[in-house]
Amino acid sequence: MTRTPLDPGAARRRYVVVSALFWLPIGLSIAPMVPLFSERGLSLAAIAGCVAAHSLTAAALELPTGGLSDVLGRRAVLAAAGLFDVAALLLAALATTAWALALGMALKGVGRALSSGPAEAWYVDTVHASAGPDAELRTGLARGHAAEAVALAVGVLVGGALPWLSGLGPDLGDRLGDATSGLVLPLSLPMLLGVAVEVGFVAYVLTALPEPPRPRATLSGVLRGVPGTVVSGLRLSAGDALVRRVMLSAAAAGGALVTVELLTPARAVDLTGAPESGAVLFAGLACAGYACSAVGSQLAPRVARLAGDGERAVLVSLGAAAGGLLLIGATAALAGPYALLPLAVGYVLIYVGLGAAAPSENELLHRRVDSAGRATALSVQSLALQLVGALTGLAAGNLPPGPPRWLLGGAVLLAGALLWARRPPAARSRTLADGVTEPDRGSRKSVA
Template identity: 80%
Template sequence: MSRPLDPRTACRRYALVSALFWLPIGLALAPMVALFTERGLSVAAVAGCVAAHSLTAAALELPTGGLSDVVGRRAVLAAAGLVGLAGLLLAALGTTAWVLALAMALKGVARALSSGPAEAWYVDTVHASAGPDAELRTGLARGSTASTGALAVGVLIGGALPWLSGLGPDLGARLSEATSGLVLPLSLPMLLGVAVELAFVAYVLTALPEQPRPPATLRGVLRGVPAAIVGGLRLGGGDALVRRIMLSAAAAGSALVTVELLTPGRAVDLTGAPESGAVLFAALACAGFLCSATGSQLAPRVARLAGSGERAVLVSLGAAAGGLLLLGATAAVTGPAALVLLALGYGFIYVGLGAAGPNENDLLHRRVDSAGRATALSVQSLALQLIGALTGLIAGHLPAGAARWLLGGAVLLAGALLWTRRTAPLAEPNPEATSVPSPSR
């Protein structure tokens, strides 16, 4: 690449590639459990498939981050799209437990491959065009907004498409009969996701130019990936600010797992029936994604009002912790007041976490160079997933009621309190003067 893209174009392309990656995940989210159940899987078997996804993603986080730092962002992102496409196709058409578990494992591989390269590409491109002190927060916020907005849209389409396909006379039955039972109405959102994955791969290969890298050899990869992983771990352990960012990600993972684990059951308790509880939870999930997108969009403004990126993280995580405590309070309240607290708590959690993320990553990219950027992002994602899984296991053994909510709230509050002291002065460019304009659609 002879000349790097300007920051405005890089921001627009980063936002679009983020949306294209997360839209298929949103499409599959709503019908997945129902489809697997329709294929004859028990609840325990479905849980095993979900575990296959989570464990695969966690195991590959660091190796795939190092791979991106060695062979390049574009190649790894394209591989993520192709593997994700295969996972969605198997999930849509699979009829046995082992095929569906393989589908979820492939989706976990895709998730690990995608963790960091797009954001690393954006930061590398802006730094190459505007220098290492270029303002990043606005572009990172736009990418995060695009991701969560795509998830919200995907959840809505994924939930509505099977229902719409059943409006015609026996359309679902005819569809299943014509495909020998391979394609059910619940399969349609995932098949649509396959088409989006194809568009994602094509866009990555044509719209994300990179600075030339030395040709990757097998020996170079085998040496470079472990070195990148070790460098990322050393950075997390040796730099106080990076360590604080990683611990904050772990606290956010604890909060998210608490919400995802406990909210469905609380929704059923509040509405009095599983069906209506599922509808309430779907509405809350979509609203949560939209709140997260709003929080991401507000991240630069929060930093300006707070006076620095570090103070913005403190305020944002504190608000999210308050929201989780509000959800815990619903365990002792019934009626309309419980619904109001549930909605407010959900809003505070996702707006707060959405605003914290771009500010944390803006600070992270000022500490990490291009050679270890994707690995550092993978370490951050790994911390979120591992502590989240641990919190879920502990919460499941606590007594029912507020105690389960308070665990996640306490961990997130501890993550917020880490930011009460500054570690070292950082250059804070003026966002008003250098912010990236909103990407055109």
């Protein structure tokens, strides 16, 4: 690998490719996962347990894996994430027992935790090495987030259509099952396609993402370095007012996303009157949501210019997303075709708003933390999103059906938006010896 830093344009293009290649297999697995697990004989409760294995594993490993990336390097950790995902997708596609499927979901959680931050941290490190610490980041971050959303949208469509298309052939499903002793079903095909994409992802990461040479890592060095990096990231997240607002905004977005993902399937069934047609409506809304998120990410630089700066852009974007969720909540008691319009408009506002907010939030974050703790800070952000999302989902599930459940998620997101309504006094920053950036006392006093 060359030690000459890539120019910002080349780094941006490679970051976009890596983002798309990682998230496409995840999109491929979304539509067929629950039906495939049901075909393997799992009850809904058992499927929920498999999903919990994924979520809990990812949450438990978020901070350690972020520190691992900061110690070992971005490329090695990204490649490891791809390899764990290969194993997870193979188990999801071919396993026939509940414990094996749960193991596959846990491995998927490991891959998710490992992937949380290294690609974005690599992009920012590369741009800073080539163009300096004041280089513009928002455009590249926006395109990376847009690539993720497009990959998910394409993956959902292909993953939902591939088993159906395979069923058009004469007895293809029976022939697949007979030839593989029941291991491969039509619903397994999207996961197997995802394995091929994931192998391509690993190869691309290892060959196309040069990074500055790091000191040779030893086991004792990693064991010493990871905890220290994690502590530094947590200290920065708690002590820097701007970073704290970024983390709390991510947490609010997690509450909103879980609300939408948890309640939309049942709402779609209520509006269409049948599970089958409700599933079609939900798939269409999910695909449209990812597409709207991509549009929002692409609009992020323009929103920031119109708003005046990144902080105002986050306020406007999250406010629009909260308005969309509150609109859905306010009309959740409606029935019939008249309820489809507010549901569709709300979906557009939610995903466009969240898509537009993320690049501005992350650019603000990257200007407050340096390379030594960058991936850890992104892992703290992801952990906040997952934990508050889980708590909001549990709370919504215990509220009465109808508007209260939706309005809870809208209120959480609105609170995240209002964090940006009051701007802290301008503060100079100083770099600490441990590699993180701490504001002066005037900024520390402001309320996140």
